[in-house]
Amino acid sequence: MSSDSVQPSRWEKGVSRQLASTRVFDVQGVGYRHPVRGAEREFVVIDAPDWVNVVAVTPDHQMVFVRQFRFGIDAFSWEIPGGVIERGEDPLAAGLRELEEETGFVGRSARLLGSVNPNPAIMNNRCHLVLVDDAVCTVKQSWDPDEEIEVRTLPVAEAYDWAHDGRITHSLVLNALLLFAPRWSELKAPR
Amino acid sequence: MSSDSVQPSRWEKGVSRQLASTRVFDVQGVGYRHPVRGAEREFVVIDAPDWVNVVAVTPDHQMVFVRQFRFGIDAFSWEIPGGVIERGEDPLAAGLRELEEETGFVGRSARLLGSVNPNPAIMNNRCHLVLVDDAVCTVKQSWDPDEEIEVRTLPVAEAYDWAHDGRITHSLVLNALLLFAPRWSELKAPR
Numbered sequence: 009m010s011s012d013s014v015q016p017s018r019w020e021k022g023v024s025r026q027l028a029s030t031r032v033f034d035v036q037g038v039g040y041r042h043p044v045r046g047a048e049r050e051f052v053v054i055d056a057p058d059w060v061n062v063v064a065v066t067p068d069h070q071m072v073f074v075r076q077f078r079f080g081i082d083a084f085s086w087e088i089p090g091g092v093i094e095r096g097e098d099p100l101a102a103g104l105r106e107l108e109e110e111t112g113f114v115g116r117s118a119r120l121l122g123s124v125n126p127n128p129a130i131m132n133n134r135c136h137l138v139l140v141d142d143a144v145c146t147v148k149q150s151w152d153p154d155e156e157i158e159v160r161t162l163p164v165a166e167a168y169d170w171a172h173d174g175r176i177t178h179s180l181v182l183n184a185l186l187l188f189a190p191r192w193s194e195l196k197a198p199r
Numbered sequence: 200m201s202s203d204s205v206q207p208s209r210w211e212k213g214v215s216r217q218l219a220s221t222r223v224f225d226v227q228g229v230g231y232r233h234p235v236r237g238a239e240r241e242f243v244v245i246d247a248p249d250w251v252n253v254v255a256v257t258p259d260h261q262m263v264f265v266r267q268f269r270f271g272i273d274a275f276s277w278e279i280p281g282g283v284i285e286r287g288e289d290p291l292a293a294g295l296r297e298l299e300e301e302t303g304f305v306g307r308s309a310r311l312l313g314s315v316n317p318n319p320a321i322m323n324n325r326c327h328l329v330l331v332d333d334a335v336c337t338v339k340q341s342w343d344p345d346e347e348i349e350v351r352t353l354p355v356a357e358a359y360d361w362a363h364d365g366r367i368t369h370s371l372v373l374n375a376l377l378l379f380a381p382r383w384s385e386l387k388a389p390r
Contacts, residue, residue: 016268016275016347028219028226030243032321035219035226040270042345049345051270052221054245077207078319079231079242084207085319125368126318128269128276130223135370154233154240156207172381177316179326179370186377190363 017043024053032056032092056133061090061180062103063121063188064113064143069195070161072113072143077156086170087181089113093136099123103138109150111159115140121187126180137184139191164192208234215244223247223283243321250326252281252371253294254312254379255304255334260386261352263304263334268347277361278372280304284327290314294329300341302350306331312378317371328375330382355383 022039029035033056041048064072071088078085089110093102100118108114121137151157162170170176171185213230220226224247232239255263262279269276280301284293291309299305312328342348353361361367362376 014347014349016266016349018275019268019270021273027221030218030226030228032243035221037221038270047345052223053271075207077210079210079229080244080321080323081316081319082212082323083319084209085316087319122363122365123368124370124373125272125276126370128272128274128278128369130271132271132273134368154238156205158205158207171377172313174313177314177325178319179315179317179374182315182374182377183370186362186373 017045019043022048027052052130054127054131054133056131057095058093058099058133059090059126059135059180060093060099060102060106060138061088061135061184062107062118062138062140063088063184064107064111064115064140065164065195066113066144066161067142069164071164071167072107072111073160073162073167074110075158075160085178086176087178088184090135090180099136100138103136104140107140107143108147109152110155110157111145112147112149113140113143113145113159114147115143117141121184121191124180124183135180135183137180137187139188164196208236210234213239218243245318245322245324247322247324248286249284249290249324250281250317250371251284251290251293251297251329252279252326252375253298253309253329253331254279254375255298255302255306255331256355256386257304257335257352258333260355262355262358263298263302264351264353264358265301266349266351276369277367278369279375281326281371290327291329294327295331298331298334299338300343301346301348302336303338303340304331304334304336304350305338306334308332312375312382315371315374326371326374328371328378330379355387 019040027035037050091106210231218226282297
């Protein structure tokens, strides 16, 4: 079987109203109309800025990780550096900025591994996954007022172990590891 | 470098207040106090039920995919079957139920590939990733009122191509592909 005959319709977007506004996202009720069924519904959409997450790899093939207390899960979480892209900011520049602020690591250049949707059903934003090669720790961290971050490096192969054994659980960090895998195969191959 | 000396503190949870309530999640302002700095802050947390996403593999090693219009991104999205786990429902049972409702595929059994946090910073829920082997299409789909779903199968290797070339962008679907990879290596190996 390749595909059955159903072709879902594109709902027509109507009027939005703001249901809540917070420091990190707004919540909107967005009106939609089904072009065939005629049904009119309001769906809930989290309106958030785009985010960036950074795979930073040192010259000796370690990946830079951060550990923070996370208020969503009320627990600590091992993640890669990242954060909110500022209005008008380039995703690659944002990645280098977040890496440096959170960890003190700097890299010569950044490139895009890919971009994902954190949740297409209820969120309108994207998360850009950025690779920084040859990252080295040269500057002092510069945290936001409520940040407190443990920094460590981990051999890349161990990072994949942590992903598969449940020590890394952040969806977007796991995305970065998936999209970095082809590049890691190249990097670790004997020259 | 293995780890620097900073050990982030566990913030102490205080009083919560509801900022918004919707059909699919609530938004809470949760008070926290830093045990050392003494700072008191309110952080925003999306309170949502746990979700399930299903890797359903047919006897001839095709993976079951669904395509729906998604209101968050105002566009179509290729995903694996999944949805909200009902209160008290077992994640594996929920996976088999969502698979059957959305696609008409049924499997003999389900097992857990892993569980992830969709967003530890701002969401309190988990998404369970479930594997259903030997899935076959035997029953009629049973959609929720606003659902309209295109179903297709895709050779597993192609699913990974779709993940890496940006045709699959849903963060949690990409997580399922990452956590299924070791099992796929076993399945595709010559016996």
